[in-house]
Amino acid sequence: MPGAGPKPGASVPSGGDGNGAYARMIARAEALIPRLRERASRTEELRRLPPETERELHESGLFRILQPKRVGGSELDYVALVDGADAIGQADASVAWNWANLASHHWMLAMFDKRAQDMVWSKDADALIASSFIFPAGRARKVDGGYVLRGRWPFSSGVDSSEWNMLASVVSTEDEADGIEYRIFVVNKRDYKILDTWDATGLRGTGSNDVEVNDAFVEEPMTLAVSDLDGGPTPGSAINPNALYQLPVFSLFPYVLSGVALGNAQACLDDYVDIARHRASTYNRAKIGDLQSTQIKIAEASAKIDAARVIMRSTCIEAMAEARRGHIPDMAAKTKCRRDGAFAVNLCTEAVSLLFSASGARGLFTSGVLQRQFRDAHAINSHIAFNFDAAGTNYGRVALGLPSENLTL
Template structure:
């Protein structure tokens, strides 16, 4: 007889070489769905209803039916939810299920789930050969993994499993990293399983609510994610159709809002990090201008705080916050340094846009690094492309590619000719840094620290999966929403384009207003604060900034609510979004102008924060998206029943 401790020598997790996962991931999460055969001719493995008068009865119809409900209804909720989340589960399956519930087994096979042995029927007996034969017959191959019913094993079970060809087991709940178990037939890997994130232990035995289980799951993941920075961890989530598959089970409801680290709301966590950055950004603002690009320390801070990933899909570890977050976070950061905020909003928005590209493009970039930086230039006439086999060949010179210096990729807009007899279509092309050259011409009057240089590409091939047609970005399903089903990746991109940037001038204005503090000395016999014109101008600026914020957030949230409801904003609404986005920036810049006037002669010094704010705000206003005449013309044409002059809508 060999004891478990003889098979798995003690090893402190802090003493091991660091475990590394592909793509720099900190936690590998595996979801286990358990499907079982409960024989009504035997006592039930578990009960939800006690026997009447305390006398166990056979057949136990109520408890058998409880499990049967899971196979008939609950299991299909799992299938649908995991499909939406693009998660391929591990199916811990009794071998008999392949024959008793072939519809269930077939659905798991078609979904690409891995079949893991789970006994032949749900009782503590290890019919390994029958199990493997049944699964082999159904899937065409024997299972590689094993989870005993109830995690039960004898002293010799692991030897029998290894002898039968099992490569990994989930019974040994003793570590957060895979460990090797010695057997008579060679090593078997113990993949970290769970008791805490098992709905039997938590909901049936401990009688926790779904909300409590959710909270435990968040805490569990956040702890492993924190520790995974030093060495990766494995997290298991084990569910049963008759428990979490019920109509009240959290596991099959809509995905909750993402939460992170300390178990707090993800938005609140990231917001606190952004606020903590403000003193550093403010201190570096002058140097950011001198460098004409983002300081390396600021970029490192953005990565460390994960602020760049607020609009990255959850499936790759992003926060996937509401669309309006690009406004609120952009405004917050712009209070300290507008150039840094401008780069931030661009990088964050491009994660959202990448989530709309075909999955192959997403995986190509995010599998290499979840922190990849993507610059852009959405000046469509600047690029000319022609269709070739497997993709496009593009050439052009694009201006204003903000944040291009540290970026590994660039989203470049262009006109693509499919053939000589058809007009070109507008497309966005993803080019790798090796495919274009950067032209150092960013010597600007404002937003000097954004590094918004020109880029040039000549005859560069871009495969089909790295292009996105503008027609696919007008609202509703996109090529990427098949794997990123949230509304964020179905938003009408160019109708809402102003709001990806408009938080910056808003933050400049709000920062000037909140920081305004006239000196307490006397001026012509009165304190500056007591001069009526000072009071009027401050009120005027506050009103401009307030209405700018209200309009921006209202439109962002209205658009997301429509998309979430399965509706796409109509053309007039899209034109209104563009119009009000341009005016929201105009109002924010007016607030800046008012506050610049209140600064008096101190606003003349180029190195000061107030003149920098003035320069940056007016640089933002020069962006094409914030030209109120152009936006008003588009809205007026649509409102009067004429054709839109903006093909991106």
């Protein structure tokens, strides 16, 4: 089993944790590692979270780490998404992916109008919220009291476990001369259809199915303009004043899920080291751990993982410090966040690929964990938030004085 406990760069975040709540919550995540690892094959077979996994995440309080304290959440610092996913990802990347997604939506809902928060949390503060932030997938039009929404959204992770869904859409108008408006809509499951489309090579257990909406009416308070998420006070700030709910959402978007890549890579490294300590070559019976090439690959992979952890955590901790100071990052800072998030996950993917290649033919067996970690690493890296070509190009454009191509920043 991967080594739980503190990793390089894994200090408790600044901002105050006098009662040890942060450390206790991460310890709860680490305590789940053995059971989640044992269940990983079944999670893949189900193509979604097993009921017992979902129950354990609820009972531990982990789904609610970023939810406001006023409704029973933990209201921890944003870096909790990285640290929690790092821990859970050492057991099963699919579970970590769903956990991080679903936990982050409590954080985002706290930025909506109080009426939206009450609509969801007054009925069930544990209610899970899925999402699909693919704006071109939907079209909404303004009507009296709200919007009419339609579209088909892919990659709605954890949707089968969720009561609600955050769906991103373009708002259509007769005259778009003033530009296109991007909004997020909180929709109840009665208003969308789940399409069983998720049969993937990696992250198989995430149940990232499509959802379809046909002209559903969404009340105005259940929507939020992307421009309200640029950083600084949001519609929810009146009742949730913590700086956590004033972070720039889409510039920090990679860090919702980057910890999944981190935990998966750490597990791959730990598993590989354990195998190399005891395995002899099938070809000549030489001890794998005595080979200089093995030792160098372990050093290179561990350096990439440690560097990725420092990048992810320091970015999140600094973002919280800036929000507490009331500082809203400019476009250069926002594109740097996106650049570094993609770069850090790419480092994790490189580490896993290096170790999988070094594992030889033994790594190909489906009974082993390395092949799943390899598949999951590349599935994680396929997310647009981790596409370094896209993030790097946009960073370079802004550095050169050109406008950002990412319209959600």
